[in-house]
Amino acid sequence: MIRIVEPVFGEEEKRAVLEIIESHQITRGRWTKTFEEEFARFVGVEHCFTVCSGTTALFIALKALGVDRGDRVVVPAMSFMATIDAVYLASADPLVIDVDEFYTMDLNQLEDAVRRYRPKVVIPVHLYGGMADMEGIMFLADKYGFYVVEDSAQAHGAELKGRKAGAWGHVGAFSFYASKNVPMGEGGALTTGDGKIAKRIRSWIDFGDQPAFNVRITEFQAAIGTLQLRKLPHRNERRREIATRYSAAMEGSFAVPPEREGSYHVYHLYTLRHPERDRIVDELKKRGIDARVYYTYLLHELRGADHLPTPTAEKFRREVFSIPVHPHLTEDQIEYIAESLVSTVSSGKIVS
């Protein structure tokens, strides 16, 4: 089976893990500090705080922004469930809105939602590695006065107009789960350029100021994350190369992933659309290609949340599927995947 994701580690990671064991400094050491410094520099912000997961990063971001019972938080219909679960965990009420053609929060509907519901926080998600319309969202944030937490769990290194995911909003939330473009096994981080917000984030992380969970990562995770981060730029480039090859082969037979103008998509997932999605995914699996659907649910359906009409997300949810795009695919595998896909669609053109 050609796997949908494949974390790859080298001799450097092995050596670092052994050195940590021999040093006896297995948590809160130099690697954690190094990772936080390098990740902040990479994203282009002043502050980075590591935590144990992306879900935790979202939760702490909301709490640090003062979210509590009775507050509204807007999320898009298409995302992993952690995006909405963090809102419930922070005791707030989510409002789910539709997505645009880029699988990210619909700006027009956001303005409508903000006028009607006056949210405290909006969480755009850079789904599959493609940037949400951060310019438009930050314009509305200034106009109406809400905070923005970018769910950047799938978008390490993605950019819009030269600014990276996690540097646009008041806070960025990242995941370093095993499948992510920067894998640690488990892990997460918050990024911010705002010193006051950084202070409040710290109060949720360090014991002392208020009751808090232990959300730390170990030196093993930080070392692996640091070494993987250093490989990210060329790995993202390779993902983009593979995506370009796929899109050239599949254009006309499938709806290929769109790239927002002025953006740098990092293809955490290469996601296509086709009305015969289920048949195609079955066929690919039979041919040894691990195609998958991200996601089979919309966020408001999961937990019965309030929502505005979501016609685009409802259509996309029935048609999307993702194929392997990780940077260690061989030339033969890339060729085989592209050929298999094209040959599974008999009729040629998509009905959109």
Ligand SMILES: Cc1ncc(COP(=O)(O)O)c(C=O)c1O
């Ligand atoms: C969009 C999105 N948000 C949040 C998360 C949560 O991250 P974690 O699994 O590290 O808690 C994930 C991934 O798992 C994700 O893909």
